[in-house]
Amino acid sequence: MIQMSALFRKEVVESWRNFRLMAILIVFIIIGVLSPFTALILPDILGMVMKDSGIMAEIPDSAALDSYTQFFTNMNQMGLVIFVIVFGSILTHEFSRNTLVNLVTKGLKRTNVIVVKSVFLIFVWTMGYVVSALVTYIYTLYYWDEAVDHLILSFTMTWMYGLFIISLVMFASTLFTNSFIAVLLSVVAIVIMMMMASIHPDVAEYLPQYLIGNNVGLLAGEVEPRDVLWPSVITGGVTLVLFLLAVLRFRKAPMN
């Protein structure tokens, strides 16, 4: 436990002094602020563009649902990608710079390395995501003051998908010491899942991708909460298995 808390403190100090923690917080806050703001001004922008183009059409006023649509689009496409770019090398850069050797040869348990780094990533992702979601929620209430059903479940779906991505990156990092290859492998895994979904659409309902593809559908009432059960269970299961595989692989990984 002492090893784990020391290592966790080291991760916090490292990401603070390297400005990574600050960077991800700023990006997530920007997403939180921009999403409702974009939804708010989008009808005006569209109206101006259409007027300039001579198109006459009535643009409906934006609603709370548009704000959350913007939020999930930004978070699922941009937020997660930036998170992986900023923190995806958390293990591999220790390999490439050999910084773990000093600690492992002092009796630092390799399992603790994976557990602490995973917990730290989950902590940063959760903190950043909650702040971002709260900012969007507060601004959405402020601008529209409308109740939206299944909001917490909808937020939870992207959060769960983030955990899945973290486990994928951690596992890939134990296979490849090069951070670029590790991230690339994670992307390839996601692309394969998407291809599987397109080849056999029935499979798509059980894949992690379902969680980030249906947040808005759930809020709009197009998807029922029970539809989310199986992809959530499968995503949670796959996430746990990937974390476990990362631990098992790292325990027997040669270190140079």
Add this chain to the structure above:
Amino acid sequence: MSILRIEGLKKAFNEKTVIENLELEVGSHEIYGFIGSNGAGKTTTMKMVLGLLAADEGDIYVCDEKVRFGDTLTNRHVGYLPDVPEFYTYMNAVEYLKLCADITGVEKSAQKERIDELLELVGLKGEKTKIKNYSRGMKQRLGIAQALIHRPKLLICDEPTSALDPKGRMEILKILKEITKETTVIFSTHILTDVERICDRVGILYDGAIVKAFDLNQESFGEKGIAVELDAGAYETLKPLLDIRRMVGTTYIIADHSMKEIYDTLHAHKIYPSKIVKEQKSLEDVYLEVTS
């Protein structure tokens, strides 16, 4: 009790055998010099002792406990100084040693005293700058401090002086000599003068095995020959008469002849040396003999 025992160690990379049936035993409080050319397998052996690489065959024991690849418990007895130690460069020395102390389970109440003691030993006391601003020599000294934080019984140093200037080398050798009161040191290098300066025993690693071992405190390497300093023209006269092995300037190393034979030959040809002395073999001479 032996601190380190290696029995029948074998290791190959892609069918290229690096270590072949290596046997080694190192006792407590000695400095063991592990020498060999680049690529001889010194670092590979050390990494297997540390559980960082898996051995293909053979067993390694540290303090009579078997080393296991991966999470090996034996590392609690071991300190390791890599050739180029890498640190978290955004920390300063105290922060880094504090992290190491926590990892190795040094009691909180004893940490400050131990860190001060080590920083004093390696000459970094009061150094508050971040590690990223350290010179190579400072990093090497911090490397020794981190390796000793938990008072290991065995300190493994992988070419600790090879990248340092002469002053930095002297400082590191002095520290290594000092710490043998508390720990056993295994010291790999290809700088043979460093080994001669501080080691108690030495093993030459060649073709994957220790082909020659010496106790530097007891054994000499034997006579190399008799060195005679002469005028340049004397060589042609002496060449057919004596077994002249090597020349260094106007000094000739003459082997397989007694001092009397050499004196008589010189006297008979009216050659008068400015210096004549029995030369002992150096570690370098033995190393070259063994590895050539």
